[in-house]
Amino acid sequence: MTEPLKVYVPRDAGALALGADKVAAEIAREAEARGLDIRLIRNGSRGLFFLEPMVEVVTEDGRLAYGPVAPEDVASLFDAGFLTGGDHPLAQGETEKIPFLARQTRLTFARCGIIDPLDPADYEAHGGLKGLRHAVMMAPEEIVETMIASGLRGRGGAGFPTGIKWKTVAEAKGEQKYIVCNADEGDSGTYSDRMIMEGDPFMLIEGMVIAGLATGATRGYVYTRSEYPHAIATMRDAIAIARRHGFLGPDILGSGHAFDMEIRMGAGAYVCGEETSLLNSLEGKRGVVRAKPPLPAHEGFLGRPTVVNNVISLATVPAILDHGPEFFRDFGVGHSHGTIPIQIAGNVKNGGLFEIAFGLTLHELVDEIGGGTRSGRPVKAVQVGGPLGAYFPRALFDTIFDYEAYTAKSGLIGHAGIVVFDDTVDMLKQARFAMEFCAIESCGKCTPCRIGSVRGVEVADKIAAGEDPEAQIALMTDLCQTMRFGSLCALGGFTPFPVLSAIEHFPDDFHPARFAEAAE
Amino acid sequence: MTAQSGAADVAVRATAIVDANAALEGPLLPILHDLQDEFGCVPEEAVPVIANRLNLSRAEVHGVVSFYPDFHHSPSGRHVLKVCRAEACQSMGGEKIADRVRSALGIDWHETTPDGAVTLEPVYCLGLCSCAPAAMLDGEVTGRLDETRLAPLLDEARR
Numbered sequence: 001m002t003e004p005l006k007v008y009v010p011r012d013a014g015a016l017a018l019g020a021d022k023v024a025a026e027i028a029r030e031a032e033a034r035g036l037d038i039r040l041i042r043n044g045s046r047g048l049f050f051l052e053p054m055v056e057v058v059t060e061d062g063r064l065a066y067g068p069v070a071p072e073d074v075a076s077l078f079d080a081g082f083l084t085g086g087d088h089p090l091a092q093g094e095t096e097k098i099p100f101l102a103r104q105t106r107l108t109f110a111r112c113g114i115i116d117p118l119d120p121a122d123y124e125a126h127g128g129l130k131g132l133r134h135a136v137m138m139a140p141e142e143i144v145e146t147m148i149a150s151g152l153r154g155r156g157g158a159g160f161p162t163g164i165k166w167k168t169v170a171e172a173k174g175e176q177k178y179i180v181c182n183a184d185e186g187d188s189g190t191y192s193d194r195m196i197m198e199g200d201p202f203m204l205i206e207g208m209v210i211a212g213l214a215t216g217a218t219r220g221y222v223y224t225r226s227e228y229p230h231a232i233a234t235m236r237d238a239i240a241i242a243r244r245h246g247f248l249g250p251d252i253l254g255s256g257h258a259f260d261m262e263i264r265m266g267a268g269a270y271v272c273g274e275e276t277s278l279l280n281s282l283e284g285k286r287g288v289v290r291a292k293p294p295l296p297a298h299e300g301f302l303g304r305p306t307v308v309n310n311v312i313s314l315a316t317v318p319a320i321l322d323h324g325p326e327f328f329r330d331f332g333v334g335h336s337h338g339t340i341p342i343q344i345a346g347n348v349k350n351g352g353l354f355e356i357a358f359g360l361t362l363h364e365l366v367d368e369i370g371g372g373t374r375s376g377r378p379v380k381a382v383q384v385g386g387p388l389g390a391y392f393p394r395a396l397f398d399t400i401f402d403y404e405a406y407t408a409k410s411g412l413i414g415h416a417g418i419v420v421f422d423d424t425v426d427m428l429k430q431a432r433f434a435m436e437f438c439a440i441e442s443c444g445k446c447t448p449c450r451i452g453s454v455r456g457v458e459v460a461d462k463i464a465a466g467e468d469p470e471a472q473i474a475l476m477t478d479l480c481q482t483m484r485f486g487s488l489c490a491l492g493g494f495t496p497f498p499v500l501s502a503i504e505h506f507p508d509d510f511h512p513a514r515f516a517e518a519a520e
Numbered sequence: 521m522t523a524q525s526g527a528a529d530v531a532v533r534a535t536a537i538v539d540a541n542a543a544l545e546g547p548l549l550p551i552l553h554d555l556q557d558e559f560g561c562v563p564e565e566a567v568p569v570i571a572n573r574l575n576l577s578r579a580e581v582h583g584v585v586s587f588y589p590d591f592h593h594s595p596s597g598r599h600v601l602k603v604c605r606a607e608a609c610q611s612m613g614g615e616k617i618a619d620r621v622r623s624a625l626g627i628d629w630h631e632t633t634p635d636g637a638v639t640l641e642p643v644y645c646l647g648l649c650s651c652a653p654a655a656m657l658d659g660e661v662t663g664r665l666d667e668t669r670l671a672p673l674l675d676e677a678r679r
C-alpha cells in the first residue's frame with residue numbers, strides 16, 4: 001500500500017486570517033471527490049505571509065510550496081497535479097529555496113511551519129528535546145554558565161542578558177521559585193511569540209523546563225493575551241501532551257526533576273506586558289507597575305524568586321543547549337549576539353518573519369527583503385520596536401539591527417517588529433496616536449504618563465488646527481522630556497520616542513506652512 | 521423568574537466558578553474570565569461572592585474588574601467585533617476600514633447595535649500585522665480587510 005500524499009496547510013492565525021481553513025476544507029473535499037488519498041497536516045506558518053495561505057506538498061524534490069492559495073484555486077491545483085509537484089501559476093518551487101526563506105538563518109524558527117505543532121514524534125524527529133536531554137545531564141550552574149556564555153539578551157524589549165537573570169534567581173533563597181513566560185506580545189508589528197506558540201509550542205515548553213532546571217524553579221506560567229485565542233488553545237493542548245510524554249510533570253525525562261506549568265490569559269491591557277504589571281495581573285490584581293527594586297528575580301510572583309522571560313528568549317534556549325553557546329554567540333554584531341526574528345509588517349510587499357543574525361540595515365530589510373511597499377508607493381517612514389519605538393526616515397536606513405545602534409539613534413529594537421508606511425502617512429497623526437495609545441494604556445501610577453499623554457493628544461490637535469504650531473511643538477517637546485524622565489516604566493518613558501522622532505525627521509508634517517496652505 | 525431568584529441563581533453559579541478556581545495561585549483573572557464565559561459579563565451579584573470566597577474587599581474586586589478592558593458588568597452583543605486600530609493596520613488603511621465598520625453598523629467604539637447583534641471594540645494589535653488591516657469576530661480572525669472582505673464579515677456580525 002502506498003503512503004497517502006502529505007499536504008500541509010498552516011493553522012497559524014495569520015494563515016487563518018487569510019482563509020487557510022477554507023482552503024484546507026476545499027483540499028479535503030476535492031481529494032475525496034477525486035478519490036485521492038491524502039494526509040492533511042495543519043502546520044504552523046513558515047512566516048511568509050505574502051504567500052499565505054501557503055500550501056506545501058512533499059515530493060522527491062523536497063517540500064514544494066504553492067501560494068497564496070484561495071479556495072477557488074484548489075480545483076485547478078488538483079488539475080495541475082500539485083500533489084506531486086505539478087506546475088501551476090501559484091507554484092513557488094522548493095520552499096527552502098524561496099529567496100525570502102533561503103536568506104534567513106533559522107535557529108529559533110528552525111521547525112516552525114515544518115512540523116505538526118502538536119506531534120511530539122515530529123518534534124523529536126526535527127531536533128526537539130535535544131537541548132533538554134543535555135540539560136538534564138548538567139548541573140544547574142553549568143546550564144546558567146552556558147546561557148551567560150551564549151550572550152542571549154532578552155527578546156521582550158529590554159535586552160537584559162538572560163543568563164544573568166537566571167543566575168540571580170538560581171542564587172536567590174526560596175522554597176518555591178517560578179518561571180514566568182511573558183507572552184503578552186502587545187507591540188504592533190510583532191507576532192513572533194504567537195507564531196511559536198501556534199507553530200512550535202513544545203520548544204517553548206522545553207525552554208521553560210530548562211529554565212526551571214537551571215534555577216530550581218518547579219512551576220511555570222505562560223501569561224498571554226486574550227487577543228490570541230489560537231495560541232492559547234494550541235499551548236493548552238501542547239502542555240497536556242508534554243505531560244503525557246514525560247517532558248513536563250513530576251519526573252522530567254526520568255531525571256527525577258519536577259516542572260509543571262499552565263497558561264494564563266490577560267484581559268486586554270497592554271501594560272501587562274511590563275513584567276511587574278504582568279506579575280500583579282497573574283496574582284489577580286490590577287496590572288499596575290511595581291517600583292523596582294525589588295527585582296522580580298528576588299521578589300516576583302507572590303513575592304517569590306521569579307524568572308520573567310519573553311517567549312523568544314525561552315524558545316531559543318533549547319537550540320543554545322543543543323548547539324552550544326559559542327555557536328549562538330558567533331552570530332551577530334557587537335553586543336547583540338545570535339539571531340533575531342524580525343517581523344516585517346505593515347505596508348510592505350513581502351511581509352513576514354525574517355530570522356537572521358543581528359546586523360542587517362533597514363535598507364536591506366525594507367527595500368531588499370521586504371520589497372518596498374505593498375501599495376507600490378515610496379516608503380516614507382518605518383517604525384521599529386512597536387508603539388514605543390522611533391519612526392525612521394529613509395535618511396537613517398543605514399542603521400543596523402543591533403540594540404546599541406538603535407539606542408544611539410534615540411530608538412529601540414524592542415520585540416523586533418518593523419512597520420512600514422508609504423508616503424500617504426501623516427506623521428503628526430502618528431505622533432498623536434502614540435500619545436493617545438499611552439493615554440489609553442497607562443496604568444495610572446505616574447502623573448507624567450497618565451496626564452502628560454492626554455495633554456500630548458491635545459497639543460497634537462492644536463498643531464493640526466494650526467494654533468500657533470511653533471509654540472505647540474515646543475510644548476510637545478517639553479512634555480516629552482517630562483514623560484521621559486518622570487515615568488516609572490517604558491510606557492510613559494518611551495512614548496516620547498515615536499513622538500520626537502516624528503517631529504525631528506518629518507518636520508514638514510508639523511510645519512506651520514502646511515496649515516497655512518491648507519487654510520487657503 | 522423573579523429578580524431575586526435571578527440574583528440567587530447568579531450567586532450559586534458564581535460560587536461554583538469561584539470554587540472551581542480557588543486552588544489556583546492567583547485565581548482572580550481565571551475566575552473573571554470564566555464568569556464572562558458563563559454570563560457574558562461579570563454580574564454585579566458575583567462581586568460579593570468573589571470578595572467573600574477570596575477574602576478580598578468588594579472594592580478590590582471592582583478595582584480589578586474596572587482595570588481590564590475585557591471585563592464589564594453588562595453583557596455585550598451576541599457577537600463581538602474587534603477591529604485593530606494599531607500602527608501596522610493604520611499603515612494599510614485600517615482607519616478607513618474602521619470608519620466603514622462604524623458607519624455600516626451605525627455605532628461607535630464600545631457600543632452595541634440596538635438589536636443587540638454586535639458590540640464593536642477597538643483592539644491594539646491582533647498579531648496579524650503582516651496581514652493588515654485585521655479584525656476578529658468572536659475569535660475568528662480576518663486579515664487584508666478591504667470592501668470585498670468586509671461585507672461578509674459585517675453580514676456575519678449582524679446575524
Ligand SMILES: Cc1cc2nc3c(=O)[nH]c(=O)nc-3n(C[C@H](O)[C@H](O)[C@H](O)COP(=O)(O)O)c2cc1C
Pocket residue numbers: 153154155156157158159160162182183184185186187270271272273274275276308309310311313314489490491
Ligand atoms: C509597557 C511595556 C510593555 C511590555 N510588553 C512586553 C511584552 O508584551 N512582552 C515581553 O516579553 N516583554 C514586554 N515588556 C518588557 C518586559 O517588561 C520585560 O523586560 C521582559 O518580559 C523580560 O523578558 P526578556 O528578558 O526575556 O526580554 C514590556 C515592557 C513595557 C514597559
Ligand code: SF4
Pocket residue numbers: 271289441442443444445446447449450487488489490491492493
Ligand atoms: S509610566 Fe505609565 S504605565 Fe508606566 S508605571 Fe507610570 S503610569 Fe504606569
Ligand code: FES
Pocket residue numbers: 188189190604605606607608609610644645646647648649652653654
Ligand atoms: S497592528 Fe493590527 S494586527 Fe498588529
